[in-house]
Amino acid sequence: MRPEPVQLDALGPRGEFRARDRRAVTDVTGRVAAELSLVPPPFVSRALSALRRAQPAPPDERARRIAAAADLFATGTVAGLGASAYRLLVSRVGGVPITEVESAVRRIADRLRALPAALANARPGAAVTDWRDPAVRAGRAAHTRRGEVFAVHAAGNHPGTHSLWPEALALGYRVAIRPSRREPFTPHRLVTALRATGFGNDEVVLLPTDHTGADAVLRGADLGLVYGGDDVVRKYGADPTVLLQGPGRSKILLTADVDWREHLDTLVDSVAGRGGTGCVNTTGVLVEGDPTPLCEALAERLSALPSLPPDHPEAVLPVQPAAGARAIAAYVERRAAGTRPWLGAETVADELGDGSAVLRPALHQLARADAPQLGAELPFPCVWVAPWSQADGIAPLRDTLVLTALTRQEPLLDRLLAEPTVANLYIGDHPTHWMGPGLPHDGYLSDFLMRTKSVVRD
Structure with a gap:
């Protein structure tokens, strides 16, 4: 019953x-x-x-x-x-x-x-939260709604x-x-x-x-x-x-001075970890050089993830009603036109026979760093891999919630940290879904909710 x-x-x-x-x-x-x-x-x-x-x-x-x-x-x-x-x-x-x-x-x-x-x-270091604070007698900034x-x-x-x-x-x-x-x-x-x-x-x-x-x-x-x-x-x-x-459009950059094989676990985890549904999951990977070997290795690892109902203790992939999953797969097929599929749209909706379907990972190789698919974010592990060169600069890396930069090039890191449209920069072997206690997600929420005003009292 x-x-x-x-x-x-x-x-x-x-x-x-x-x-x-x-x-x-x-x-x-x-x-x-x-x-x-x-x-x-x-x-x-x-x-x-x-x-x-x-x-x-x-x-x-x-x-x-x-x-x-x-x-x-x-x-x-x-x-x-x-x-x-x-x-x-x-x-x-x-x-x-x-x-x-x-x-x-x-x-x-x-x-x-x-x-x-x-x-x-999140509060400015010189700000107080109460006008009764003794420091206000000398004049202080107050953090107010x-x-x-x-x-x-x-x-x-x-x-x-x-x-x-x-x-x-x-x-x-x-x-x-x-x-x-x-x-x-x-x-x-x-x-x-x-x-x-x-x-x-x-x-x-x-x-x-x-x-x-x-x-x-x-x-x-x-x-x-x-x-x-x-x-x-x-x-x-x-x-x-x-x-x-x-949309987060989170990304990973791999430059030629780093061996991607040493970071394959982090790449897979960034794409599919925590169910692969979040704005902090990786949707774009940019590789200095030929991305084909990386695509092959990623496809092998992602294709091995099991298709299971969401309440199964070994489930790792998201599940949706079968009709919705088929619609997502059809969208992927249209959006991926002209790309090289390693895990294509035809394998995305894996029906479980009970009216639901697992959304299996999709992986497509792009021809260039400015390909429009790089900005496509979907509610399951879907990743677009593109070649990147120094000549491409940081333009393909913009509009990114989290960017994991696997590089030793400090001038490049300086530019990425200064780029206003990169919300968070993780340097080295850190998955894009990593979050630290007390750290901002897309800035601190209080940056939006609060302001500072000068206060002085007798």
Whole structure:
């Protein structure tokens, strides 16, 4: 007997709200796993007004609540779901390998517990957070919010994205989350845990809604965070009140003074590690010289990864409904026209016979460093390998969230560190999905949320 679908209520300023308009959330086989309540724009407006009226607790109390919520989120029973049941739902619905879900949950909890130190890292060294600080008598910079209400259009490709927005709560913002219908379990669980550990219903809300309501969420906030692809970048790119988390287009550069064979494990891990679905997974590899031997070795390693259901303990690749996987494979075939396929579109959608399909790695060799495919990012391990020469310069490496540079050429590294469109530079044998505690992802979120102002007192 199949279990009843989980009811995911909206979490408004008056508590849980089960709407008449509920949408089915299906797992990768098409089975209904949950029903998500959708709220209309008037509900959104009332919720955001309540957030604006609320007053934040003192900073130390906010940090205590978030740390307690981290423990509850990772190990407790929240909204009737135990930790194991929650992780299984995320894996079965989002298609993320279960071991990666487990790892992501640990990373989220660790990051939330470490928020005070992370915020201190991001704050200007001379800035204070309270006008009562004795240093203010001589005049100091104060770190203050740019607004009061922060809205998030959440991503659904990986639970780890939800480790970022709680920073806004820690800074005293009141926060509204519009969850992705693809994976609403993580934000629902996290918001519920935060409320259980002391945050008021009028301090953090979960507002599942349609596209009209989604626009209302952003309009009613002072600042917003939006995840999405190029279409989202086009829609919100000119809005200074919206911080975009678009495609990462993360890359690896291998120059001729480095032997790629010594770094093959890191190359494979960068492409396919953590399920291969993230903006920090490698989508482009540029090789000084002939990339053919590297392509051959990468193809051999990537083709050996198993095709398994997402909740299998040895699963490492993402899974999607079969129809969606076939559509992605068809897109890869069109986008790869004119390239040399090592792992081509015909092997991408590996159907498991239950209505789902594993998204197997794709690998294509490009003829030149400025080939348009180098910017194509897809939600599975899909990598484009191109030749690179000194004459190409750093132009092919621009617009990159993470660049791992396997090179000993210090002048080149100087240029890459100075390049504004390279968000993060990893020098040497570090996978592009590496993240260190307290370090920025795409800059610090507080760079966007906060400002400094001069303060002096008698």
